[in-house]
Amino acid sequence: MSTCAISAAASTSLSFVNRCPSFLACRVPAPLSRSLAWKLSSSSPSHSPLAPVSAMASSGGGSDTASRKKKINIFDAEEDLAASVAEYTAELSAKFAAERGAFTVVLSGGSLVKALRFLDCLKIKIFLVPWVAGSWKFLILRFHRKLTEPPYLEAVDWSKWHVFWVDERVVPKDHADSNYKLTLDELLSKVPIPTEQVYAINDALSAEGASNDYEARLKQLVKDGVIEMSPVTGFPKFDLMLMGMGPDGHVASLFPGHPVINENKRWVTFVKDSPKPPPERITFTFPVINSSAYVALVVTGAGKATALHKALSKQHDTSDLLPVEMVSLHDGELTWFTDKPKPPPERITFTFPVINSSAYVALVVTGAGKATALHKALPKQHDTSDLLPVEMVSLHDGELTWFTDKPAVSMSSSI
Numbered sequence: 001m002s003t004c005a006i007s008a009a010a011s012t013s014l015s016f017v018n019r020c021p022s023f024l025a026c027r028v029p030a031p032l033s034r035s036l037a038w039k040l041s042s043s044s045p046s047h048s049p050l051a052p053v054s055a056m057a058s059s060g061g062g063s064d065t066a067s068r069k070k071k072i073n074i075f076d077a078e079e080d081l082a083a084s085v086a087e088y089t090a091e092l093s094a095k096f097a098a099e100r101g102a103f104t105v106v107l108s109g110g111s112l113v114k115a116l117r118f119l120d121c122l123k124i125k126i127f128l129v130p131w132v133a134g135s136w137k138f139l140i141l142r143f144h145r146k147l148t149e150p151p152y153l154e155a156v157d158w159s160k161w162h163v164f165w166v167d168e169r170v171v172p173k174d175h176a177d178s179n180y181k182l183t184l185d186e187l188l189s190k191v192p193i194p195t196e197q198v199y200a201i202n203d204a205l206s207a208e209g210a211s212n213d214y215e216a217r218l219k220q221l222v223k224d225g226v227i228e229m230s231p232v233t234g235f236p237k238f239d240l241m242l243m244g245m246g247p248d249g250h251v252a253s254l255f256p257g258h259p260v261i262n263e264n265k266r267w268v269t270f271v272k273d274s275p276k277p278p279p280e281r282i283t284f285t286f287p288v289i290n291s292s293a294y295v296a297l298v299v300t301g302a303g304k305a306t307a308l309h310k311a312l313s314k315q316h317d318t319s320d321l322l323p324v325e326m327v328s329l330h331d332g333e334l335t336w337f338t339d340k341p342k343p344p345p346e347r348i349t350f351t352f353p354v355i356n357s358s359a360y361v362a363l364v365v366t367g368a369g370k371a372t373a374l375h376k377a378l379p380k381q382h383d384t385s386d387l388l389p390v391e392m393v394s395l396h397d398g399e400l401t402w403f404t405d406k407p408a409v410s411m412s413s414s415i
């Protein structure tokens with residue numbers, strides 16, 4: 001991949017990738033480049049995700065023996081990012097298929113799946129010179145080949161893939177919210193992965209039942225030798241996890257402030273009060289995520305800039321980690337694929353003494369995404385050691401009125 005600037009932090013390999021390479025410089029993963037040499041006029045592999053452009057070093061935290069590696073690839077163009085993610089996936093597929101005859105891939109839902117559809121960063125420039133409105137124009141056409149299309153469709157050994165979900169919404173498999181359905185529509189229906197190697201949740205069960213069932217199936221696959229175990233952590237070690245991140249910094253269905261982020265015994269757990277709908281989900285736990293051999297965090301879009309900036313900044317306030325900051329592999333390699341992280345906008349704000357001196361305050365709160373905070377804020381008893389900012393709205397001699405759709409009636413309280 002063409003790299004316009006490279007800098008290495010102490011623990012991190014950082015690449016800025018600002019454009020798709022030209023056809024002749026197109027980056028093809030080594031195993032694929034061999035099989036595709038006759039199809040592509042260049043067989044030149046450029047830097048491989050397994051042999052990064054700059055040295056990787058251990059980062060701090062966790063066990064002393066951990067050799068944590070982190071790489072950050074920053075792209076200008078989303079389609080170049082997508083092509084790179086898919087290429088990285090294809091290369092790891094070839095590596096694990098050759099090394100252990102199986103490739104265990106864990107997917108998240110959301111924007112990640114769309115990124116996966118691209119593989120080959122093949123760009124062809126075509127210059128057209130029609131006479132339009134009195135001036136000569138030219139047009140550049142770009143083609144990005146998809147993971148689901150030739151030549152990669154044939155080059156990837158799909159028969160070795162075993163597909164799992166890092167989280168799943170507890171809805172029927174044909175429901176629009178199902179991560180399985182999204183992946184089926186976008187990817188699985190287009191590639192020849194044996195159906196018995198695609199491990200969807202049992203959608204006939206409750207959230208708790210589905211998480212127990214999924215964990216039991218993982219344990220069986222460990223016994224069968226399909227999934228490896230980490231000798232370091234005692235949790236399963238998946239070959240690759242491809243994960244997205246929500247705007248609030250959540251990964252899988254591990255949401256900020258939710259108690260399941262601290263689960264350290266279970267492999268798979270469940271939530272019934274996800275702040276992002278639908279509320280019932282199952283999710284891999286952090287010990288499983290952090291035991292992976294490779295994890296890719298694929299994060300794009302302005303809505304995620306604040307969480308991305310916090311996650312990528314060198315200073316981490318360990319008392320206030322976002323779930324995405326808790327992705328910290330024991331002996332695996334974490335690679336970020338992101339667009340340019342923008343610093344969070346500066347803001348000015350009234351302080352609580354000013355807010356709480358008001359004569360009247362209306363708090364207008366609607367939408368399922370706010371249900372968890374709302375449930376915490378509305379009861380009469382408050383745990384004063386752990387107040388949300390909204391619970392600190394407490395007028396000295398004014399009147400606070402809530403207008404909310406959950407619970408269904410609006411509530412009014414006078415102080």
Ligand SMILES: O=C1O[C@H](COP(=O)(O)O)[C@@H](O)[C@H](O)[C@H]1O
Nearest residue numbers: 108109110111112244245246252
């Ligand atoms: O609800 C979920 O959200 C996250 C992030 O999704 P995105 O569309 O913002 O990328 C996703 O990773 C997770 O699998 C999904 O269940």
